[in-house]
Amino acid sequence: MDEDEEETDGEPFRLPTAEEKEAESNAGGPDVHVVQRRMRQCVRVLGRFAKLAEKGRSRSEYISQLLSDISSYYGYNEFLAEKLFQLFPIPEAIEFFEANEVPRPVTIRTNTLRTRRRDLAQALINRGVNLEPIGKWTNVGLQVFESSVPIGATPEYLAGHYMLQAASSFLPVIALSPQPNERVLDMASAPGGKTTHIAALLQNTGVVFANDANKARTKSLSANVHRLGCKNVVVCSYDGREFPKVMGGFDRVLLDAPCSGTGVISKDSSVKVNKSDRDFTLLAHLQKQLILCAIDSVSPDSKTGGCLVYSTCSVTVDENESVVDYALRKRPNVRLVDTGLEFGREGFTSYRGKKFHPSLSLTRRFYPHVHNMDGFYVAKFKVEKRGKVPKAAESTAEGGLVGIEEEEGEQEKIAFDDAEDRPYLDEAKRRQMKAKGLKPPRRQTVEAAA
Numbered sequence: 498m499d500e501d502e503e504e505t506d507g508e509p510f511r512l513p514t515a516e517e518k519e520a521e522s523n524a525g526g527p528d529v530h531v532v533q534r535r536m537r538q539c540v541r542v543l544g545r546f547a548k549l550a551e552k553g554r555s556r557s558e559y560i561s562q563l564l565s566d567i568s569s570y571y572g573y574n575e576f577l578a579e580k581l582f583q584l585f586p587i588p589e590a591i592e593f594f595e596a597n598e599v600p601r602p603v604t605i606r607t608n609t610l611r612t613r614r615r616d617l618a619q620a621l622i623n624r625g626v627n628l629e630p631i632g633k634w635t636n637v638g639l640q641v642f643e644s645s646v647p648i649g650a651t652p653e654y655l656a657g658h659y660m661l662q663a664a665s666s667f668l669p670v671i672a673l674s675p676q677p678n679e680r681v682l683d684m685a686s687a688p689g690g691k692t693t694h695i696a697a698l699l700q701n702t703g704v705v706f707a708n709d710a711n712k713a714r715t716k717s718l719s720a721n722v723h724r725l726g727c728k729n730v731v732v733c734s735y736d737g738r739e740f741p742k743v744m745g746g747f748d749r750v751l752l753d754a755p756c757s758g759t760g761v762i763s764k765d766s767s768v769k770v771n772k773s774d775r776d777f778t779l780l781a782h783l784q785k786q787l788i789l790c791a792i793d794s795v796s797p798d799s800k801t802g803g804c805l806v807y808s809t810c811s812v813t814v815d816e817n818e819s820v821v822d823y824a825l826r827k828r829p830n831v832r833l834v835d836t837g838l839e840f841g842r843e844g845f846t847s848y849r850g851k852k853f854h855p856s857l858s859l860t861r862r863f864y865p866h867v868h869n870m871d872g873f874y875v876a877k878f879k880v881e882k883r884g885k886v887p888k889a890a891e892s893t894a895e896g897g898l899v900g901i902e903e904e905e906g907e908q909e910k911i912a913f914d915d916a917e918d919r920p921y922l923d924e925a926k927r928r929q930m931k932a933k934g935l936k937p938p939r940r941q942t943v944e945a946a947a
């Protein structure tokens with residue numbers, strides 16, 4: 498059989514007609530095997546369109562059939578299926594969706610405040626746990642293959658010798674690279690996987706302010722801080738946007754931002770159907786507000802640090818490169834620097850017609866189908882003194898600044914465009930009122946309010 502006619506009984510593949518589609522939907526949706534085969538065929542045709550496409554059919558017809566099959570086969574709403582599909586070349590997009598159907602490896606982080614990885618590994622092996630170091634890039638991570646005991650209830654776990662933690666969530670803390678005796682802010686920290694990692698890298702010196710706007714979530718944060726024996730952590734509960742008014746002058750800040758969770762779909766499949774365009778707009782807006790507050794909380798005078806790490810467990814550009822690029826535009830006193838992470842794909846410097854600052858290539862993307870870890874994004878900024886700042890600054894891989902033009906820049910405070918932000922602020926207020934059991938005022942449409 499000709500390779501191009503594979504699985505089609507010698508017949509060239511053709512897209513279903515409108516009538517066939519209607520019959521399919523009347524029959525309660527397409528048969529799963531039909532969809533699987535059709536997805537494969539569409540990917541193949543789109544890969545060699547001139548040779549394999551049916552006469553009179555356009556590329557966009559194949560793409561729209563493929564998208565419709567992806568959303569029905571994997572169970573995504575069409576909006577999210579398309580948003581994620583657009584991130585990759587077509588065959589890779591399928592690999593991404595497939596990887597989201599498979600759980601990621603169970604991983605734990607050794608708490609170096611209590612034990613050493615070798616000792617922990619031996620203790621767990623003695624209990625019947627089959628494990629191995631995660632990889633060369635971490636000296637505290639272990640991957641658990643199988644276990645005859647519940648890994649979240651061993652005596653070692655209860656004694657705080659380790660944290661059950663996704664491998665991806667080690668990355669922002671490695672990039673932050675906190676140094677002993679520093680003052681660190683973890684702006685959105687619950688339940689504390691990264692806070693306790695920071696505390697351990699500080700070797701229980703200095704101080705970590707572990708903040709989370711959600712007071713209920715600070716309970717598990719405090720519990721983890723105590724279990725892991727972190728003595729340098731102060732737990733607090735402010736809206737991150739109140740920083741640096743409540744506290745500032747940090748050597749390092751981590752903003753592990755609230756996000757849509759499109760990187761952790763294998764853990765939480767509800768993301769497939771419960772995210773709309775509006776959610777992404779609101780989240781990106783919150784992330785932009787938070788990142789400016791995070792930047793302003795960093796001390797540019799820090800002798801040892803002066804940096805911020807921004808991370809999300811989402812793979813969308815709206816929540817990652819767009820937010821980072823916005824921060825670069827709003828705060829000319831910051832620049833991106835190398836994350837120090839040994840792997841990960843470069844962040845986008847342009848995406849679907851949008852151009853970002855070239856230094857966005859210093860940021861890192863992680864994917865389930867490529868790195869066998871949750872989808873994740875990490876960006877690291879160096880914060881300089883305000884005032885004399887290079888206007889058009891080029892960032893080098895070493896983090897050096899190539900200033901082109903200097904400007905006496907009395908920098909705006911948290912400069913939001915009120916008109917642009919009003920609808921989002923109103924929406925936040927409505928949600929707060931609802932949470933308190935109050936009836937919020939009628940919602941204005943974004944367009945009308947703007």
Ligand SMILES: C[S@@+](CC[C@H](N)C(=O)[O-])C[C@H]1O[C@@H](n2cnc3c(N)ncnc32)[C@H](O)[C@@H]1O
Binds near residue numbers: 686692
């Ligand atoms: C991705 S989670 C943080 C996970 C945490 N860094 C860890 O490693 O365990 C995002 C957190 O942001 C918090 N959050 C949401 N809005 C916030 C805001 N405006 N200010 C501060 N925290 C916020 C959420 O309650 C949530 O705990």
